[in-house]
Amino acid sequence: MKRDTAPIAITLGDPAGIGPEIIVKSFRDAPGITRGCFVAGDVDTVRLAAQALAEPGRVPLPVALIDAPADLATVPPGCIPVLQAASPPPTPIAIGEISAAAGRIAGGCVVWAARAALRGELAAIVTAPLHKEALAAAGFGFPGHTELLQAEAAAYLGRPVTEVPVRMMLANDELRTVLVSIHMSLRDAIEAVTVDGVLQTLRIAHRALAAVLGRAPKIGVAGLNPHAGEGGLFGSEERDIIAPAIAAARAEGIDADGPHAPDTVFMRARAKRQGAGEFDVVIAMYHDQGLIPVKYLGVEKGVNVTLGLPLVRTSPDHGTAFDIAGKGAADASSLIEAIRMARALAFRSA
Template sequence: MPRSNPAPTPRPLAVTMGDPSGIGPEIVAKTLLQAPYARTCIVVGDPLVMRHAFDALGTPVRLRTLGDVGEALLDEGTVNVFAASRLDALPPIGVVNAASGQAAFDAIMAAIRLAKAGQVAGIVTAPIHKEALAAAGLHYPGHTEILAEQGGARRVAMMLANDEIRTVLVTIHCSLLDAIRRADFDAQMSAIRFAHEGGRALGIAAPRIAVAGLNPHAGEGGLFGDEETRIIGPAIEAARREGMDASGPWPGDTVFMQARRGRFDVVVAQYHDQGLIPVKYLGLEKGVNITLGLPFVRTSPDHGTAFDIAGRGSADPGSLQAAIGYASRLAAARA
């Protein structure tokens, strides 16, 4: 009888350590101490930082330093760390530090290389600090811009999701004044298309997309601004002609409530805080950031480096665990 070929080993997810001065290494360590995660993830970061993170939790662990993903042992007893940097000393905890910014960046870059080479199924990024990046001479507004540039994506969008609502942003990291300028017809169309594609990637066959207005009461028929009638409304009509179930513009102060009640699957928000406040209000431990438009899967927790509690052992890994869950779903859908 001919022997059947063994099933291929699933590719792991790459989980970056985040800023070493923040809570990133801690929440990564807490997550990987749980057996199901240890078998499906490798850490991309600095071995010294991650060894310290595990030691601080007081739980013995077998940490395996990798120079190649193929060397990983994906079992319950091993934590695999792909060495993106090798610091000589631990950076200070809870403060902006150039060495931490550089090490965090090195981990992101290594994870991107692994994803582009097909060696990992996707990337889950722990939080970084923008000031630490700047201190290291790396002038990026955040993760999204690094991933877009280095990942070779022409245009990307942020989807923020939890168990109750999902939102895609028209504009991301810029001032409110710049957001108004950038929220043109092309930006509206791009966000609506990303909302449609993102919803489908999460298993929704025909996502119902609500587009929020920019102005109070969605402009109140032009009394409070004309962006809704001049830009947003025409984009919604164009999206509908493309076959997408888009509607609006809806007032920004009520549309998320309607989405939470099940009327809509995805809300397109015009600017950063309009979309993120509702998601974060429902709990930082539940929110996940998904980057749409990349040639690989990328998710992250919906919170920052939390310097105020770094090093205390009290950080909640819930959002990182949710991000890993979303990344696994998206990677499986792509496969």
């Protein structure tokens, strides 16, 4: 199937969280954005979410079971197409509670979607939030979506995982940031700041953003230490690791600049009403350094994109929100933006 005609799969996420709710709200509130999409999930879970969100006296949004992505073409407008991508739970999932049963469904849906996308049956996958503890309780040996998808891609390509490097990009209308390291302790993340790691991140960000922008991106690089080390007074990583990686990237034609003080580089990159920022993307040295500024600008518009995979994957920029799950209060805006970005990335590169 050609990518420009293939559907987009939205994975269920943890059924105990807000994933099913925001999926139903996306189909209800943004039918133009969700056209050509289906849910890789559990039919009963989606039906229950649709019933819970139905207005008093109104019929719930109908859910249509499909057996394969190609069946999407037969689904009437106004329905939520769902493919049963994981075994149904033997007993109902308790909303707002961590469980292996919920993690098993969430992880199984992602594995199904990843394999379908790698076979070329999908244009992209959009992943609703899963819970890392539930995923681990279910026996998945990965800390999150990114690592699970990386492993699936490596297995499909017949390569070691180390030969399929991936990076996380968080993006909204104002700021993009790509991370050198993802889910690890801060102590380990500091050790992960190596010349090879920073250079690899610059290469991945350059390739991905060049495809999106249609030109070479301007890349700002954050330092690791306060004031970007202040000439070695507060640490030597900028001088000994980050600057050499930038020099190597520039020698390859990559427009990278830095290292810059991490407390100001994101402000310099932020797009404002009067125009674009100084950089198209900022390379952050560790998870929270890059995610805090993007999330501060608004979780409801943030999108998580995995770079380096042989498939397109996006996700909303928030978690399972167990505290509000099942209450009808979850905001679907970030998921809608993730679907919109997945479509743009998939069909631009088709």
